[in-house]
Amino acid sequence: xxxxxxxxxxxxxxxxxxxxxxxxxxxxxxxxxxxxxxxxxxxxxxxxxxxxxxxxxxxxxxxxxxxxxxxxxxxxxxxxxxxxxxxxxxxxxxxxxxxxxxxxxxxxx
Amino acid sequence: xxxxxxxxxxxxxxxxxxxxxxxxxxxxxxxxxxxxxxxxxxxxxxxxxxxxxxxxxxxxxxxxxxxxxxxxxxxxxxxxxxxxxxxxxxxxxxxxxxxxxxxxxxxxxxxxxxxx
Numbered sequence: 001x002x003x004x005x006x007x008x009x010x011x012x013x014x015x016x017x018x019x020x021x022x023x024x025x026x027x028x029x030x031x032x033x034x035x036x037x038x039x040x041x042x043x044x045x046x047x048x049x050x051x052x053x054x055x056x057x058x059x060x061x062x063x064x065x066x067x068x069x070x071x072x073x074x075x076x077x078x079x080x081x082x083x084x085x086x087x088x089x090x091x092x093x094x095x096x097x098x099x100x101x102x103x104x105x106x107x108x109x
Numbered sequence: 110x111x112x113x114x115x116x117x118x119x120x121x122x123x124x125x126x127x128x129x130x131x132x133x134x135x136x137x138x139x140x141x142x143x144x145x146x147x148x149x150x151x152x153x154x155x156x157x158x159x160x161x162x163x164x165x166x167x168x169x170x171x172x173x174x175x176x177x178x179x180x181x182x183x184x185x186x187x188x189x190x191x192x193x194x195x196x197x198x199x200x201x202x203x204x205x206x207x208x209x210x211x212x213x214x215x216x217x218x219x220x221x222x223x224x225x
Contacts, residue, residue, distance in 0.1 A: 033214075042202050042216040043153070087152060095141065095206050097214065099152040 002026045002098035006088050011106045012078055020073045020103045022088035030091040034062050034073045037085045037102065046073070046086075075105070083107045111137050111207050115217035122193055123225055129189045130220045132203030138183035139205035143214065144176075147200040159186040159203075193224045 003025040012018040024032070031050035035043035049055055049064035049071060061074040075082055088100040112135040122128050132142055140161045145153040157167045157178055165178035177189040190197055200221055204214040 035216075040200075040219075040221075042219045045213055045215070048213060089153075094158075095214070096143070096155055096158060097153075097204075098155065099145075101152045 002090065002092055004088055004090060004098055004100035006086075006100040006103045008101070009104045009106070011108060014078055014080060014107055014109050016078050018075045018078060018105060020075070020086050020088075020105070022071045022073070022100055024069050024071070024088070024090050024100075026090045026092040026098060028092045029066065030093070030095070032062075032064055032071050033089040033091070033097065034060075034071075035087040035089060037087055039085075043087055078107045080107050080109070111135075111205070111215045113203065113205050113215045113217040115201075115203060115220050117220060118218060119221040119223075121223045121225065124194050125192055127189055127191045128193055128222060129187055130201055130203075130222075132186045132188070132205070132217050134184045134205045134215075137205070137207055139186075139207075140183060141206050142180060142186040143204045143206075144178065144186075144188050145202045145204065147202060147219075153202060156188075161186075190222065193222070195224045198222055198224045 006022045034046040037043040047062035054063045059076045064071045085102040085104050087102045089097040114133045116131045142159040144156045147153045156171045157165045159165045159178045159180040161180045167173045180186045202219040203217045206214050
């Protein structure tokens, strides 16, 4: 089976930085995705990493280390609208995604 | 950007009835679509891979006779929950892969199924 771990909850202050870690053990690896999901809605794409290193996209950055089975999503200059669940997902075989349980981020004023 | 729609967005049905959920890629063709299920406060669980023109492939533990998938065209996949029971109540989400763009999958808005 696939095993993807991420923290359950994180809280941060508006304007701060938060780092969400994700570790994975999967039968295969074709890339790692981060998605944002608001309650009752479908996930929306944030980032994709297939090679080691940091991918930066505006206020969001994602890092991957394949040898360590580790990734993180960095959210900078937090805004209230960033309060959501953040899902780490691994493409383990032919575009099939296995998702972590999600990290609920709460941004406080 | 690529848009995936689902219909209906929510449905309430009686136990024992069947419910059909449609997933459409609106502005692109998708040879492969995926069906996920999400229970409250849990993550998405892949149920099956829907392939245009061929049979769907199901993940371990998912009953293919209960969750019927038909990928009738390059823009439409349907999931039918047959003889639904209260334990089938869940959030069903489909996704479609845009093959020429970073393996990114685009998700539909989801269908909330409640079985009474």
